[in-house]
Amino acid sequence: MTTNTTNSIPAGFEIRRIESRDYAGVTTALSGLTTVGDLSQSQFDDILAYWDTQLLPGRTDGARSYNTSVIIESATGRVSAVGTVFVEKKLIHAGGLVGHIEDIAVNPDFRGKQLGKVLINHLSAQGASLGCYKVILDCDEKNVGFYEKCGYSRAGVEMQVRM
Template identity: 30%
Template sequence: MPPARAHTHRASARQQERLTTTTTILRRPRPRPPAPAPATMASGALYNPPRDVTPEDRNSLMPLLRQLTSAPDVSEEAFAARVAMLNRDGDGDAMPRQFCVVVPRTSDNCIVATASVTFEYKLLRSCAVCAHVEDVVVDASARGAGLGKMVVDACVQRARAVEGCYKVILDCAEKNVAFYEKLGFQRKEVQMAMYL
């Protein structure tokens, strides 16, 4: 009987390896630092520090997002309205809903990296908060420069600043697991999706 159970467990592990992995940072509760202040650019740097998205970022952000997934173009008006909602929602709000951070190249202000973080307000854990990092992408021409780490770290810093936020989670392809593990994430369960 024990060998049969061991065989079932191995099959289950193989099946899980084929699925997209959900990765999580688990942290013990601790005081939250203030939201990060805008960093100053070092002289001669190729990229500016992460900042919130602006309406002017549309022409370089949308093509960047297409390197990640299907991202049909949106009108200037729709993009500006969404950015206004994101910035209003996160501007000193005690209960922010979402932030989108971008990294511009210094030479032309073209967006070369981005990520977003969304907050889920729970009834669990004494009404705690869970942060979801999504839409992490670095332009093909800028990969290997540490920009992926930079935008994910910016999202995690935002999560640390939200009172009651106890974990940061994200979904990633199997090929990206090692990258997120280097940033402190660990495998946790399996993602499921239903596209509407």
């Protein structure tokens, strides 16, 4: 793969799978991205528990479909960034896997530390290690340059319909 992985996590930060205690930090970070709405700690925990049950097929390593990671400021435990790579099982590419990067948010208090790039590189590498033949994401035109620096190229047009 061509993903740029030269950016490692800065000193004083760590990256790990999302946990229940990340509720406040994650919902705050995601609020900077889009509508989070009225999501209680209990509903948050239910979604994490659901994600944990969604396993990839034919694997003995417990590999999951939903892989949400947080970057934590080690000294304080604060959530500085959050993002997901969801892995889809397809018929095409001989029953191949495709990673979908979703809902990337960096807490504004932690901007300028390249945490967004660290997070994308982590999620891309996770998709590769799970066996994806590609990882895709949708972004605004203004963020294309950022994702190109993370090793991504333009692939198409995202279309949507709202219900």
